[in-house]
Amino acid sequence: MHPSSEVYHEDASDPVGEADPEWVNPTDRAIRGCDDQGCGHFGAPRGIRTHRGADYTADSGQNVVAAARGTVTRIGYPYADDLSYRYVEIQGANGYTVRELYVSPAEGIAVGSQVSAGQAIGTAQNLTTRYTGITNHVHVEIRRNGNYINPAMLIPNP
Numbered sequence: 001m002h003p004s005s006e007v008y009h010e011d012a013s014d015p016v017g018e019a020d021p022e023w024v025n026p027t028d029r030a031i032r033g034c035d036d037q038g039c040g041h042f043g044a045p046r047g048i049r050t051h052r053g054a055d056y057t058a059d060s061g062q063n064v065v066a067a068a069r070g071t072v073t074r075i076g077y078p079y080a081d082d083l084s085y086r087y088v089e090i091q092g093a094n095g096y097t098v099r100e101l102y103v104s105p106a107e108g109i110a111v112g113s114q115v116s117a118g119q120a121i122g123t124a125q126n127l128t129t130r131y132t133g134i135t136n137h138v139h140v141e142i143r144r145n146g147n148y149i150n151p152a153m154l155i156p157n158p
């Protein structure tokens, strides 16, 4: 059979020509180093698992901004046993999704909200009551078409 009979289909979930998001540091702080509760970089060991995000240090109560422009697609609960903790998920351009954990959503931030990169979406929550000796931080997970990406590859350090 002649090879030209094969039809090439472009993946509609990865549109050609759409620009990647412009990334902003969510807390304007560095990634947390290692403390009593482990290390904050992508791939750090977490028992039998690995850390699939990066932790940007934060002061409890400080403003947290959207790491990318997009639509809020989910406001959820990272812990089933403590519903005071929250996360905000934003779907950005070009197949990227970013989830920012331990963020108390700001008033007016809801599923369907359009946010710009750097726009305040909430305030950092206090993790030290749950994890002794931890450095307060916002845990950031970035996926592209379902695959986890090291946020440090995209988000600038201050």
Ligand SMILES: [Zn+2]
Residues within 6 Å of the ligand: 040, 051, 053, 054, 055, 139, 140
């Ligand atoms: Zn983390």
